[in-house]
Amino acid sequence: MTDVHSKATRSKNMRAIGTRDTAIEKRLSGLLTQAGFEFRVQDAALAGRPDFVLDRYQCIIFTHGCFWHHHDCYLFKVPATRTEFWLAKIGKNVERDKRDSAILLAQGWRVLIVWECALRGRLKLDDAALTERLEEWICGGGQTAQIDTSGIHLLTVFPPHTA
Template sequence: MADVHDKATRSKNMRAIATRDTAIEKRLASLLMDQGIAFRVQDATLPGRPDFVIDEYRCVIFTHGCFWHHHHCYLFKVPATRTEFWLEKIGKNVERDSRDLLKLQTLGWRVLILWECALRGRDKLDDAALSERIEEWICGGGATAQIDTQGIHLL
């Protein structure tokens, strides 16, 4: 199937995709504030520029879009056009994520990846369930983990 937009329009649309203050980041920020957890956002001095840095517990949180970071859930769909280009681009994102995760762990940071599907969509977790899992991980001092629609999982 051909793209419905010309190249210039598609390029303009792609540039408009936000890299900060996204809806999922705003929801997570609200949950952290409700729990009284102090955080900083998008620290460029740390590998991967984590979306949230919680210094008190030496942990960082990434909010990963399921498409851009190739999560195996219903929100990820392989594009029908320029498939090879997109799979290569997304593959590079996944490689960079792995590299950044290892660098952060080496520096002594714990990492939580919060997937978009846990924050929005038909199977999202409600605020109480999400808050409980986040607080449990932050305060529990556990290892690196991820949260998706199925709950929390160690990596």
């Protein structure tokens, strides 16, 4: 199946996708600020350029788009066009996420992934529930965890992936 957009239109659309200050990052930033956490953003000196770094708690928080990082939820849909290309591209993102998380863990950081579906969409968590999960993990512990529409999940293997 061919793309419904011309190559120029598709290229323009792809260039418009931001890598910082996304809507999900802005929402999470607001919740962290409101809860009184101090953090740095987009630290290029750390593997994966984490979205949020909480030095006091030795925590890293990534906000992952469900499509780009292949989350098994209602927001992830396999593209109908150029399927092989997209699955390979997304697969590389997943492998890079695993590598970056392993590096951060080896450096003594704790790593949390907050999935896009927890932050936006019809099943998103409300502010109170999301803030409670964040505080629970940041202050409570656990080396690795993820937050999705069903809440927080402490992980023993990181990051989980079902392809």
